[in-house]
Each structure stands twice: as C-alpha cells, then as structure tokens.
Amino acid sequence: SYERAFETLVAGVRMRAPMMRIHTVAAGGGSVLSFDGTRMRVGPRSAGADPGPACYRRGGPLTVTDANVMTGKLLPDLFPHLFGPGGNAPPDEAVVRQGFAALASEIGGGIEAVEVADGFLRIAVENMAQAIKKISVQRGYDVSDYALACFGGAGGQHACLVADALGMKRVILHPLAGVLSAYGMGLADIRAHREQSLNLPLSGDAVAALDQTIDKLAAAAREEVAAQDIA
Structure with a gap:
C-alpha cells in the first residue's frame, strides 16, 4: 500500500493537503550547473524548457542535460532538428564544449x-x-529488495547509475517514461478533498453536527469538481 502524508514541506513551503509521501530533489535535466569558487553545485535553479539547457540554442546555462552531451551520453546527431529560435536546428554541441572548457x-x-x-x-x-x-x-526499507522505477525525460540517462549507487539490481523503464507524469494525471481519478475539525463532546448533538458538516463538505467538494467542467 502507498504511504500518505497530510502535511508536507516542499521547497520550503508547508502544504497541508493529502498526498502520497514523496520527496523531491533538484536534479533534473534542466538543473543548472555552477561553481561557487569552492564547490560544484547541481541545482536548485532550473533552466526549465525556455531557455532550457545551453545545447537548446536559446542562450541557456549549462545543465545536467549538457553534461550528458559533453560526456557522450546524449548524441546531438540522433536528435530531431527542433532547437534554436527557429526550431529547425540540432542541439548545439559546440556551445556545450565551450561552456565546460570555461x-x-x-x-x-x-x-x-x-x-x-x-x-x-x-x-x-x-x-x-x-x-x-x-x-x-531512513524509514527502514532495504532498497536492494526493490526495483527502481524510472520516468521523466532524463530519467533513462541516470537510472542505472542511481540503481548502482543504491545497490539495486533492477530498473523498470515504462514505454511512456518521458511523459509518465502527464500520463498518470490523465488516468488518475478526479477527486476533491475536504476536511474540518469539530471540537464537540461526543453526544447525540455532536452526531447531528457531524452529519451537517459532512453534507456541507461533500457539497463543496462536488461543486469544486463540477467547476472544472470535466466530462
């Protein structure tokens, strides 16, 4: 079964909403690479999709994607010509080499x-x-007994290295790994959650108050879903 959390800290922001217990880290393909004079850093800033990594030909900074280009793990010649201001050029390997040389x-x-x-x-x-x-x-699970599920556009570039670092023997790579988050959202049940605390003595009156509160919360949840105009 999946573990759920009702209060989560994400990027320094405390969120009180029911969700799966997850942990995020800034180490995606767009994570910016930097050197502060003493340490090499990956993230937390991201180049995003625009301007994107330096190899996208939009003046972006060096990122994890560029590091994969530099080390030969991504081959620009095998990419479609969709980059640059005109969207008709291959990834720019030359600017990547210049950036890492600097x-x-x-x-x-x-x-x-x-x-x-x-x-x-x-x-x-x-x-x-x-x-x-x-x-x-840290929660008592031995990851070597599990398979590493890989997804995301850059997931396949790092999955085996991450598995090795964790002592894991198997990696699951979904055919739609590059768009798995969007695919999951499309398959997910449409739900709205509401909750409210009542500080009342346990009595017949409390039961009536609970029923009224439940009806009120249910109506609000239905209204939220209906407002999304999802058939």
Whole structure:
C-alpha cells in the first residue's frame, strides 16, 4: 500500500493537503550547473524548457542535460532538428564544449572539461540516490529488495547509475517514461478533498453536527469538481 502524508514541506513551503509521501530533489535535466569558487553545485535553479539547457540554442546555462552531451551520453546527431529560435536546428554541441572548457579553466588544477561534466553528473546521481534513501532506507526499507522505477525525460540517462549507487539490481523503464507524469494525471481519478475539525463532546448533538458538516463538505467538494467542467 502507498504511504500518505497530510502535511508536507516542499521547497520550503508547508502544504497541508493529502498526498502520497514523496520527496523531491533538484536534479533534473534542466538543473543548472555552477561553481561557487569552492564547490560544484547541481541545482536548485532550473533552466526549465525556455531557455532550457545551453545545447537548446536559446542562450541557456549549462545543465545536467549538457553534461550528458559533453560526456557522450546524449548524441546531438540522433536528435530531431527542433532547437534554436527557429526550431529547425540540432542541439548545439559546440556551445556545450565551450561552456565546460570555461568552467574547467575557472576550477583550475588542470582538470579537463569532460571531467568537469562527469563530476557534475556524479553529484546529480548522488543527489537522486540520497533523495530515495530519505524515503526508504531512513524509514527502514532495504532498497536492494526493490526495483527502481524510472520516468521523466532524463530519467533513462541516470537510472542505472542511481540503481548502482543504491545497490539495486533492477530498473523498470515504462514505454511512456518521458511523459509518465502527464500520463498518470490523465488516468488518475478526479477527486476533491475536504476536511474540518469539530471540537464537540461526543453526544447525540455532536452526531447531528457531524452529519451537517459532512453534507456541507461533500457539497463543496462536488461543486469544486463540477467547476472544472470535466466530462
């Protein structure tokens, strides 16, 4: 069965709503790579889809996606020509190489540009692994007994590395992994939740008050669903 939480802290914002117990981490394909003078960092800022990673040809910053291009895990020649202002160019490998060369020069110590990219990927993988440990190992689950479910546009680029970091032997890659969140939303039941506390002595009057409150909450939930105009 799935664990549910009724109060969750997401990106510093406390949300009081029933949801699955999940933990998020900024380590997606658009997570920005940076060097603050002492440490290499992945995220929490994201380039998003626009401007997107540097290789998208829209002037974006270096991201995890660019690190995969730099290390040869993403091959621009195999991508459709959908990038750039006109949406008719392949990913820009040259600007990625220039960006990592500049970062390598900034970091110093004779490090190569491809080593910088690989280092950022290692950090991203470790961030993902730690996020999984937070909701599994720290709660008493042995992840080596489970399969790693991979989804997201960049999920397949890191799934095996994350599984290795966690000692997991199997990875499940859904055929629609790149759009799995949207696919799940499309299949999910349409629901509205309402809750309210009543501080009353347990008596016949309390039961009547409960019935009235339940009717009121149910009406509000039905009204919310109806307002979404979903057939």
